[in-house]
Amino acid sequence: MLTIYGVTRSRASRIIWLCHELGLPFRQVPVIQAYRLPDPDAPDAPLNTHSPDFLKLSPAGAVPVIQDGDLVLSESLACTLHLARKYGQPFGPADAVEDALMLQWSFYAATAIEQDALTILFNHDKGQIQSGAAQASVAHAAERLIRPLRVLEDHIARHGHLVGGRFTVADLNLAEVLRYAQGYGQLMEQFPAVMAWLDDCQARPAFRKMWQERLAEPE
Ligand SMILES: N[C@@H](CCC(=O)N[C@@H](CS)C(=O)NCC(=O)O)C(=O)O
Structure with a gap:
């Protein structure tokens, strides 16, 4: 197992x-x-x-x-x-082209989004930015995220999902990375298609199950 x-x-x-x-x-x-x-x-x-x-x-x-x-x-x-x-299947690649695209989006999540999204997570506590330094870090990270989020917004608005017109591991990987920045409305509200896609990903029963298990763990 x-x-x-x-x-x-x-x-x-x-x-x-x-x-x-x-x-x-x-x-x-x-x-x-x-x-x-x-x-x-x-x-x-x-x-x-x-x-x-x-x-x-x-x-x-x-x-x-x-x-x-x-x-x-x-x-x-x-x-x-x-x-x-x-x-x-159907969450994995159906062929080598889908496989390559799933790798592409997962690397994009890890290299263009994750670090700045984590900066937002660690410095933006429950909607209240704390110190001046934290505020500056969040603003800088949010500015750096605009470009990758524009790429994502355009792709999602046209295709609905990242690869193959269906929910796949590429959506899951990117949604989990972007979750770190999700609480920062000032950034996310500029990308309505991304917000709707993220909501749909997180409405999936499998995500909800994982999330309940996560909340049940001690903080
Ligand atoms: N790029 C790695 C990052 C792994 C990572 O940093 N994991 C954190 C928890 S989410 C960790 O284990 N940190 C251990 C520590 O700092 O002691 C991955 O995606 O798996």
Whole structure:
């Protein structure tokens, strides 16, 4: 059976959402981020990203990691792309062209969107920007996101989805990355097609299931 290492309050959410879409059973080992623990190296600390046993699987010390048969794989987007290829019709690629396009959008999410979206997440707390420095970081990140979001807005407005005119792993990967910036209305309201697409992605029963599980975990 597939094993997913990582709490649901981590990028493991992407893989768990996909497994719920696929009806793919998995075992979850709730490895927690070391930075969320007061003393991750204490002898009684829960399994975390500093734990020697986990570092054997993930020398980078980051979740998620999956084990699928003999394959041990890190990088959340590589994990979802692998699972979608292997188990994933209709969420995975139907042919090499779709495969290439799913890779393209996933790399775009990781390289053009994720870092700035995370800056917004970490500095924009529940709609209230805090310090002046945080405000400047958010403004800068939002400005940098305008160009990729325009690309996305144009594509979604014309095609409805990223690849193949249907919901696929490419939508899932990009929606999960963009979720980090979703709370920043000043940015998102400029992109109505993207907002509607993101709402549709998050209305899917498999996303809702993952989200309930995530909320059930301690903060
Ligand atoms: N690019 C990696 C990033 C992995 C990552 O940074 N994971 C975070 C949690 S979402 C983590 O494990 N941090 C561990 C720590 O800082 O101790 C991916 O997409 O899987």
